Amino acid sequence: MLQGKTILLGITGGIAAYKAATICSRLTQAGANVRVIMTESATKFISPLTLQTLSRHPVYLDTFDEFDPAVVAHIDAADSADLVLVAPATANVLGKMANGLADDFLSTTLLAATAQVIVAPAMNVHMYAHPAVERNMALLAERGVRFVEPGTGNLACGYVGKGRLAEPEEIVFAVKQWFASRTELAGKKVLITAGGTVERLDPVRYLTNDSSGKMGFALAEAAANRGADVTVIAARTTAAPIGGVELVRAESAEEMLQAVLARYESADLVIKAAAVADYRPVSQAPSKIKKSDERLVVELERTTDILKTLGERKTHQFLVGFAAETENVASYAMDKLARKHCDLVVANDVSQEGAGFNADTNVVQVFGPEGLVEALPQLPKREVAERLLARIAERMNADTAPGDAE
Known part of the structure; x- marks a missing residue:
């Protein structure tokens, strides 16, 4: 899994730096x-010679140490990386990363x-819980x-609490897990819808909603990260x-319907976000x-239900729907899953703080034919997308796995 992969290991100045040797x-x-x-x-806690011996490469220490005059060292290091791992990561380096500061080899490379x-943080329990550190990690x-x-x-400082560097085995497992996820959807065609449709009254006015497209784009990124x-x-x-x-623009519900149907036959996974x-x-x-x-009366008519149409035409596709609700989330989600022949429905209460339209975070529940599959707490939409795609890939791969030999 890691064979031939180039991993940059950044080590910062905390007592946990000694664990970096094992990593x-x-x-x-x-x-x-x-x-x-x-x-x-970091060099105050562990010798560069130790890491040089274990890695079999010179250790980068100073921005102005240029081993090869043909390249700029920190740019070359950054370009060569398949993954960058910072372990341990102090509060200081988290602040630099969040604010784009670059005053040493590690920060310029990042x-x-x-x-x-x-990133594997390690620090005092009160530092880890400080609002500035929490904000930097969220960003x-x-x-x-x-x-x-x-x-x-x-902790080394004498306190007991959260802040101790994760064990080397956990960190290495996280690295392996990330590389493994890169192939979960390799060769699969994934179709995702995003944003809010626009239904025009005239050339300057229209009906729409508060959808920003953030969730849909996050899902697309997570799927692409898995090789799709x-x-x-x-x-x-x-x-x-x-x-x-590939980005295709479709303004109205009808335009989106036609754009989806034109690509539906060849799709392996469709997520209607x-x-x-x-x-x-x-x-x-x-x-x-x-x-x-004084009054203007506008007559409205139903648009075609895209998700229902896809469910009725489903052959091999794995179909995921979204349900934005304000009450009875579970019952409405299960009803939608059954009526529209979905494999999964991702539901949220958009009246809940930190969930739904325009927010950078979301709080979702995932439903399958068996009922509630998973309930995610408030998380950044990118993290929600990663978890959803991991769950979807798991189910898709299980569905296509060969049966046991008789």
């Missing part, structure tokens, strides 16, 4: 090419890296940084699209409607 050794034994970056503070970053999580949570126990060929059909969105996926209008104006004025009477 480096385990990664190297697993076949990874480990390149170590140490901050000046700023230049485009590979996935995994980094929104940007896609993954965390290996610290353990709870006796991803197409996003997006209506009105305020979130920035992501790279590496868009907020599609249930009704549209019966007629659309060709020019701006002028004020006249």
Whole structure:
């Protein structure tokens, strides 16, 4: 799994730095090419010679140490990485990462890296719970940084609480798990809808909703990270699209329906995360409607139910629907799953703080034919997407696994 992968191991200045030697050794034994970056503070706790011996490579220490005049060392290191692991990560380096500071080899490399970053924090219990540290970690999580949570126990400072570096075995497992997830949907065609549809009254006015597209784009990113060929059909969105996926714009419910149906036959996984209008104006004025009477009556008609249509036409596709509710979430979700022939329904109470439209976080419940599958607490939408795609990939792979031989 790690054979031939280049992993940058950043080590910062805390007593837990000594555990980095074991992490480096385990990664190297697993076949990874480990390149170590140490901050000046880290060298006070563990010798660079130890890490050089274990990694079989020179250790990066100073931004101005250039081993090869043909390249800029910190840029070359960043470009070479398949993964960046910071363990242990102090409160200081978390602050630098969150705020884009770059004043040593590690921070400049992190700023230049485009590979996935995994961070294993380690610090005093009160430092870990400080609002500034919590804010920095939340911001980094929104940007896609993954965390290996610290353990709870006796700390070097004498306190007992959360802040102890996760054990090397846990950290190495997290690294292996990330690389394993890269192939979960390899070769699969994934179709995702995002954003809120627009139903026009006239050229300047329309009916829509508060959907930002953040959840749909996060799901697309998570699917692409798992090796899938991803197409996003997006209506009105305020979130920035992501790279590496095909983006198709469809303004109205009817346009989205046609765009989805045109690609449905070849899709392996379809996730309907868009907020599609249930009704549209019966007629659309060709020019701006002028004020006249005190009241304006607009007649609406039902739009085609895209998810229901997909469920009725389903052959091999794994179909996931979303249900934005304000009450009776479980009963409405299970009803939708049955009526629309979904394999899973992801439901949330959009009246709940931190959930639903336009927020950076979400609180969801996942339902399958057997009932509640999983209930996720309030998490950044990227983390929600990662967990949902892991669950979906697990079920898809189970469905396609060969049966036991008789």
